[in-house]
Every structure is written in structure tokens, then in C-alpha cells.
Amino acid sequence: MSLRWKIFWEMRQRSQIPSLQVMVRNYNTCKECSTEKKYGSSKNIKNPMLYTTCIAVAASVLGISYYTLKYKRNVYAFNTTQNIKYGQLQKDMKTFTLEEVGKHDSKEKGIWVTFGQGVYDITEFVDKHPGGSSKIMMAAGGSIDPFWMMFANHNTSEIHSLLESMRIGNISEEDAKSNKSNLYDPYANEPVRHKALKINGNKPFCAEPSPSLLVESFLTPVPFFYVRNHLPVPEIELKDYTLELAIEGTTKKTLDFKALNKYEKRTITAAVMCGGNRRSEMSKVKQLKGINWNVGAVGNATWTGVRLCDVLKDLGVNEDAFNHVQFEGYDLDPSGMPYGASIPISKAIDPRADVILAYEMNGETLSQDHGFPVRVIVPGVVGARNVKWLSKINISKEESQSQWQQGDYKGFSPSTTWNNVDFNKSPAIQEMPVVSAICDPQDTDTIEIKNGKIQVKGYAWSGGGRKIIRVDVTNDKGKTWHTADLTEDLQANEGRHWSWSLWNVELPVDKKSREVEIWAKAVDSSYNVQPESFNNIYNIRGLLCNAYHKIKVQLKQ
Incomplete structure (x- = not known):
């Protein structure tokens, strides 16, 4: 049993914290935690601070961090009362000045941060943060808003909910505006991109x-x-x-x-x-x-x-x-x-x-x-x-x-879920698997039949310098396959086929058909071939997505 699990179970026994199965809910569908009578509120826990700490440890156990939480389906459903507006004024809470918040910038004095008009005591959470304490400590005694400007895609309701469980008060509207006016947008000088992207x-x-x-x-x-x-x-x-x-x-x-x-x-x-x-x-x-x-x-x-x-x-x-x-x-x-x-x-x-x-x-x-x-x-x-x-x-x-x-x-x-994932047991991805994709036509397109055929184009690639030796395409769900023509880097040496191959094929179609489903699969020089379905290669991070590419198109007579 890991140290984090030991801490979690010890605190659960001491504070009568519910099991992970109870605490972990689907944020979008959980109805049990929508009232303060359930474990969704720290008010029912004998030791609220210990409860918050336990939540933080549980988050660490499951790998939740500001980097990875956005990928989880199951999230912590505490403070999920629908009326809560994260970071906004809570009239039943004390109001602090920015000077008072600023004094709480160490473990000895307590670590407070602000978000919007909210004030949060994250002292017990800091050491449990899976991403390490250094990033959070940079916000100690100040606003966390700039950090969420940097990681804008992590500024989610799930993380807001985690933060709200640590809320202790407010700052004034004037102070909140002052914080906001001092924000520096790290993305302010991003380069201009093409509108086609x-x-x-x-x-x-x-x-x-x-x-x-x-x-x-x-x-x-x-x-x-x-x-x-x-x-x-x-x-x-x-x-x-x-x-x-x-x-x-x-x-x-x-x-x-x-x-x-x-x-x-x-x-x-x-x-x-x-x-x-x-x-x-x-x-x-x-x-x-x-x-x-x-x-x-x-x-x-x-x-x-x-x-x-x-x-x-x-x-x-x-x-x-x-x-x-x-x-x-x-x-x-x-x-x-x-x-x-x-x-x-x-x-x-x-x-x-x-x-x-x-x-x-x-x-x-x-x-x-x-x-x-x-x-x-x-x-x-x-x-x-x-x-x-x-x-x-x-x-x-x-x-x-x-x-x-x-x-x-x-x-x-x-079968790995966010409840049992252990990133330490999986090696980092290096060489990529064989993959192909249909690029023209695209799914739901309407295309014209010419001389009883339709033209299909795409790309194929394999990692590790392996050459694409074949791309097979079918429009009858695998009963018959047609081999595509390839355009590739002819200068590449054996074992050093780093570039992709573009492919095209003319598929014969039934003139009476109004719709056709097209599949494509590539084969590399080690005879690796794409798997037929995503069902058996599904993974919680949505990586290595190399199943057959399948599209449906409408046929124009």
C-alpha cells in the first residue's frame, strides 16, 4: 500500500470520511450530493479541515491535479449545490482585506489564496497537490487567477468545486477588481495564425x-x-x-x-x-x-x-x-x-x-x-x-x-479507469503505431460518382522509421479490399522512413447506392496493421488512436 493510500485510510478512520466510492461521483449526473444533507457538504463532517485534507489526499491518490483533472470523467462532487457561484460573494462569510490575505503566505501562518471574490485556506492541500507544492506556493497570500489564465483549459467547474470546499471568506468587490486589473495575460503576444486552422x-x-x-x-x-x-x-x-x-x-x-x-x-x-x-x-x-x-x-x-x-x-x-x-x-x-x-x-x-x-x-x-x-x-x-x-x-x-x-x-x-490508474506502471509513449486516415472526402460529405467510381485520398504513417507498404480501402465493410496508390519519400533509407505516405484510390460503387461507408487501414514494413475497432484500444487519455478510419458519405448520381 502506497504512503498516500495509508494517509487516506488513516484519516478516513479518524474523521468518519465516506469511502472513495461515495465521494467520487460523476459531476454531471450526481443527484445525491445536491443537498447539504449528503457527504457533498463538509458541514456534516466532524472535522471539516481534516475532511478537506482527506479530499486533497484522495485527489492525489487518483492523480488529480491542475494538469490532469480535466481528463477525468469521475470527479469529486462536494459543494455541488446548484446555487453556488464559484469565486463570487458569499454573504454569510467574513470579508477579508488583501492585506490580511497577504499575511498568510506560509505554512506557519497558513496559506491563503483568492479567486474572484473568494478567499481559500489551502494550507492542508499544498503538500498533497500531485503537481507539487511549488506552483501553488507562488500564489500564497495572493490571487490564483493568473495561474488559471496560464492554464485556461483547467479553469473548470470540477476544480472550482475542489477550491470552494476550502473557502473561508470573501474579499471586497473593490479588491477583486484591483486583482483583476493587475492581471498579466501570458497569451497577450501570441503569434498570428492562419484562419484556415x-x-x-x-x-x-x-x-x-x-x-x-x-x-x-x-x-x-x-x-x-x-x-x-x-x-x-x-x-x-x-x-x-x-x-x-x-x-x-x-x-x-x-x-x-x-x-x-x-x-x-x-x-x-x-x-x-x-x-x-x-x-x-x-x-x-x-x-x-x-x-x-x-x-x-x-x-x-x-x-x-x-x-x-x-x-x-x-x-x-x-x-x-x-x-x-x-x-x-x-x-x-x-x-x-x-x-x-x-x-x-x-x-x-x-x-x-x-x-x-x-x-x-x-x-x-x-x-x-x-x-x-x-x-x-x-x-x-x-x-x-x-x-x-x-x-x-x-x-x-x-x-x-x-x-x-x-x-x-x-x-x-x-479497463483502466481514473479510479485505478497508476501512471508509474505505464511507460511513456515513444515510437508511434501504424495509422492512416481518410482526408478527402470527409464524413457526411456528398460526392459525385464518375465512371462508376469515387476517389478517396488520405495519409498513412508508422513510427520507428517503418515504411508504409500498403493501404487497403473498402466500401463494403471488408468483403472486398482495394489497394491504394502511394506517394512517399523515395530518398528514405531502409529503417529511416520518417515521412508519411499520401495515398489515393478509385473505389467502384453501386450506382444505385445513395450512401456508402468507407474504411481504410495501413500496413507497415513490420506487417503491423491497424486494429479494426476503437473498442479494444480505448484508453482513458485518448491516445494512440489508430483503429481503422471509417466515414460515411452520400453519393450524388
Whole structure:
């Protein structure tokens, strides 16, 4: 039994806290907790502060944090009275001044924060926060609003509910306005994006192109390349850029952009795909909370820069002494922690792995959204490891301890739920599985039959440098299959097929049909093939979504 579980059960016994099954509810459907007579209110608990602490520990046990709570179906349903308006004035509570709140900025004095007009005592919660205490402590004695501006997609009713359970009072309307007027929007200077991108999230920015745009060219134009940011885009002047090289956290060398350019210049063609690409389809099996990607969270480009193995060679790195190469970006969270990820050192130092510290994309300087001035391109690996705005490379025996390496971008069994998930037992996603998608036509489109056939186009890709050897397409639910024609990178060497393949096929259709369902599946050079259904590959994070792609279209006679 883990320490967190032991603490939880000890506190449950001491305070007569109900079981996790009672406390954990579906926030949208729970009716039992809608009155104060149930365990949804701390008023029925003998020790309210201990109750709040227990809730925090239970949250930690289930992995709830400001980073991961948004993905959970089951959430804590306390303080769920429908009349509660989070962060607004509660007339039956005491009003504090900002000066009084500001004095409570340590464990000794108590840790208070404000949100809107609310005042909250989070002292007992701080050490139980799965994301660590450092981020919360930056808000100690002040407003938490700026943090929720940074992580706008976590500013949810579920987290509001958790915070409200710790509420102790109000601040005045005037003080609340003062707090708001002093807010700095970290997304105020974001770059301009092309209007053709479909926005899936604004803060941080996440967007994808229309599927039909993807198959217009083998190389994806930069303005149409999907954007997956985890934090605000940093503003970096080229003259000020430095890249830190470290071993076990100790800096060994610092390179500026000119020094980096002294290494031999290399160019590769590689696709980059988000781990959640096609999540919208998996969400039809069971509800998922996350970015609702269609098929466009992928792009194919040429990447020019220097090989990581050449840079590491100058450090005299011994592969046998280390296991991982960690990357950090210049994009920072409110506590000053950067986005981070890591890859196995065997891939990092292998010349045939073609890991690039890229400064050009499709022959042009990297754009802000895609990592200017330098980013990592790890071909064949999930997009999350291709760290943008690269600030540091650290050679280590350990994986990156970043939230995005340890508490996200991992796959699980279809039977794993948010009640029993253990991120420590699942390895971080590295190489991606074989996948394909139909891009033209799109689901529900009406298309014209020409000479008894319809034309279908799409892309296919496999991780690890595996070549796409075949794409099969059917319009009779697998009774007959048609092999598509492929457009691929003809210059790629064996085992280094980093780019996607575009495909097209003319499908014969019954002229009497008014609707047809089209399926597509790809096969790679290791004879890996896409699974038929999402049912058996469902996972709570909605990752690795590579089942057959299926669409229905109307036929125009």
C-alpha cells in the first residue's frame, strides 16, 4: 500500500470520511450530493479541515491535479449545490482585506489564496497537490487567477468545486477588481495564425487544418501545420539565444546560435504527429476529456539543423553510463518550470536515428509556433517528445521528471479507469503505431460518382522509421479490399522512413447506392496493421488512436 493510500485510510478512520466510492461521483449526473444533507457538504463532517485534507489526499491518490483533472470523467462532487457561484460573494462569510490575505503566505501562518471574490485556506492541500507544492506556493497570500489564465483549459467547474470546499471568506468587490486589473495575460503576444486552422483550444493554442488541406501536398505548408502548444509561446531574440548542455544537471557547455551552426548542416523529411490525433473518434466509445482532435494533428515537413549525436559527441557522453537524454523548452509555467520530455540515449546518439536540432522548416526559419529558434525533431516518435524552443539538453540516468513525461502521454488498458490508474506502471509513449486516415472526402460529405467510381485520398504513417507498404480501402465493410496508390519519400533509407505516405484510390460503387461507408487501414514494413475497432484500444487519455478510419458519405448520381 502506497504512503498516500495509508494517509487516506488513516484519516478516513479518524474523521468518519465516506469511502472513495461515495465521494467520487460523476459531476454531471450526481443527484445525491445536491443537498447539504449528503457527504457533498463538509458541514456534516466532524472535522471539516481534516475532511478537506482527506479530499486533497484522495485527489492525489487518483492523480488529480491542475494538469490532469480535466481528463477525468469521475470527479469529486462536494459543494455541488446548484446555487453556488464559484469565486463570487458569499454573504454569510467574513470579508477579508488583501492585506490580511497577504499575511498568510506560509505554512506557519497558513496559506491563503483568492479567486474572484473568494478567499481559500489551502494550507492542508499544498503538500498533497500531485503537481507539487511549488506552483501553488507562488500564489500564497495572493490571487490564483493568473495561474488559471496560464492554464485556461483547467479553469473548470470540477476544480472550482475542489477550491470552494476550502473557502473561508470573501474579499471586497473593490479588491477583486484591483486583482483583476493587475492581471498579466501570458497569451497577450501570441503569434498570428492562419484562419484556415480549426482552433481546438486557445490558451494554450491548439489547432489543426482541414483534412482536405493535408493531402494537397506531400510537404505540409507551415501555416497549415498543426499547432500543439502546452504553455504560452515564448518570445526569444536570436541574438540572446543559448542552449545549455548538461550531464546529470551540471552544465558542461553553453552554445549560442552561431556556435550551433558550426556543426554540419543536415536535412530530413519527417512527419510529426500528436499522441491524441483522431481522439474525437475514440471519444465515441466512451466520453473523453481532452483536446478533441480530428485527423489533422499531424504534418509532414523538411527539417534542417544539426544532428543531436554530433553535439553529444563533443560532450564525450558514454552511452553505457546513462539511459536518457532530457530536453527542456523556453516555455514556462507560472512556477518557472519548463515544458520537458526525454528520449532513450540509444536513439539520441545513433546517427541513423536522425534526431535533429532543427532551426529550419520547409527551407525557412522556424516560425514562433513551431519552435523558433531551435527545436528537437525526433523522427518516428510521438510529437510530445519533439520539444520546441529548446533551452537545455541534459544527459541523465533518469527520464525527464516533467509532468508531460511522467503523468501524461502514456497508454493504458481499456479497463483502466481514473479510479485505478497508476501512471508509474505505464511507460511513456515513444515510437508511434501504424495509422492512416481518410482526408478527402470527409464524413457526411456528398460526392459525385464518375465512371462508376469515387476517389478517396488520405495519409498513412508508422513510427520507428517503418515504411508504409500498403493501404487497403473498402466500401463494403471488408468483403472486398482495394489497394491504394502511394506517394512517399523515395530518398528514405531502409529503417529511416520518417515521412508519411499520401495515398489515393478509385473505389467502384453501386450506382444505385445513395450512401456508402468507407474504411481504410495501413500496413507497415513490420506487417503491423491497424486494429479494426476503437473498442479494444480505448484508453482513458485518448491516445494512440489508430483503429481503422471509417466515414460515411452520400453519393450524388
